[in-house]
Amino acid sequence: MKRYLLFTVDMEEMDRLSSLRISKRGWERIETLLEEFGIHSTLFTTGVFAENYPVTVREAWEKGHEIASHGMNHSEHIEEMNVNEVLKVLHKAKATVEKSGCDSPIGFRAPRLMPPSPSVLLQAGFLYDSSLHPTWVPGRYNNLKSRTDVHVIYDRKMGECGNGLIEVPISVSPCLRLPVSWIWFRNYPDFILQSLLKKVIENTGFLHIYFHPWEFVELKGYSSLPYLYRRRTGPKLIERLRAILEYLVRREGVKAVTITEYLRIRGLLLEG
Numbered sequence: 264m265k266r267y268l269l270f271t272v273d274m275e276e277m278d279r280l281s282s283l284r285i286s287k288r289g290w291e292r293i294e295t296l297l298e299e300f301g302i303h304s305t306l307f308t309t310g311v312f313a314e315n316y317p318v319t320v321r322e323a324w325e326k327g328h329e330i331a332s333h334g335m336n337h338s339e340h341i342e343e344m345n346v347n348e349v350l351k352v353l354h355k356a357k358a359t360v361e362k363s364g365c366d367s368p369i370g371f372r373a374p375r376l377m378p379p380s381p382s383v384l385l386q387a388g389f390l391y392d393s394s395l396h397p398t399w400v401p402g403r404y405n406n407l408k409s410r411t412d413v414h415v416i417y418d419r420k421m422g423e424c425g426n427g428l429i430e431v432p433i434s435v436s437p438c439l440r441l442p443v444s445w446i447w448f449r450n451y452p453d454f455i456l457q458s459l460l461k462k463v464i465e466n467t468g469f470l471h472i473y474f475h476p477w478e479f480v481e482l483k484g485y486s487s488l489p490y491l492y493r494r495r496t497g498p499k500l501i502e503r504l505r506a507i508l509e510y511l512v513r514r515e516g517v518k519a520v521t522i523t524e525y526l527r528i529r530g531l532l533l534e535g
């Protein structure tokens with residue numbers, strides 16, 4: 264069975280530090296690393312990032328990365344808005360990507376992984392959602408009963424005959440559903456991380472992980488941030504990720520693809 268890596272990045276302003284520039288710097292570091300391994304990632308960009316750095320977004324797209332949407336402002340709580348308000352935000356966010364010169368995004372990931380209803384996302388023109396982290400994060404969400412596989416959601420409002428929204432959940436470990444992305448990726452001991460990632464791929468055939476660009480900048484000096492936010496950022500994260508990519512992509516032959524490419528391989532999206 265062929266195995267896949269879906270490497271994704273939330274291209275967003277670092278709201279705890281009210282900084283955009285730190286994200287741009289971080290992306291430049293990730294990009295260099297991904298290039299080393301020939302990896303095309305999926306970037307979920309906020310409208311704010313795309314508006315401020317249209318050339319960065321456009322260049323990433325031209326190099327083969329997929330550009331998807333992460334809403335307009337990262338601090339916005341779209342899950343609490345009414346349908347008209349959400350649609351306005353989503354259209355505005357999509358327009359920033361189009362204005363930067365990229366194709367209109369078909370994928371969406373909600374800020375803080377708290378999405379509006381599937382029917383609203385379909386109405387806004389998205390074909391897939393990637394906001395489901397099927398785990399429990401205290402104070403954020405409890406998705407322990409949600410599905411962990413790629414599946415199609417038929418919202419009650421759409422009815423079974425309409426087109427569904429494809430849900431592409433973020434990977435968690437089998438059984439215990441331990442998260443394996445950003446803060447967790449950085450803070451597990453090496454041997455635990457390696458074994459969890461291996462188990463995810465053996466179990467589902469794909470590993471879908473996400474990071475934030477600002478994690479790739481050394482945050483040790485920012486004492487206002489919680490300890491686990493700052494720990495093993497910058498060069499330490501780059502070193503850790505390089506070792507993992509070396510193992511997965513070079514040794515194990517796991518193929519890195521964008522989310523759209525993966526959905527086409529699975530026959531869930533048509534070519535073109």
Ligand SMILES: [Zn+2]
Pocket residue numbers: 273275333337373374375376
């Ligand atoms: Zn985010």
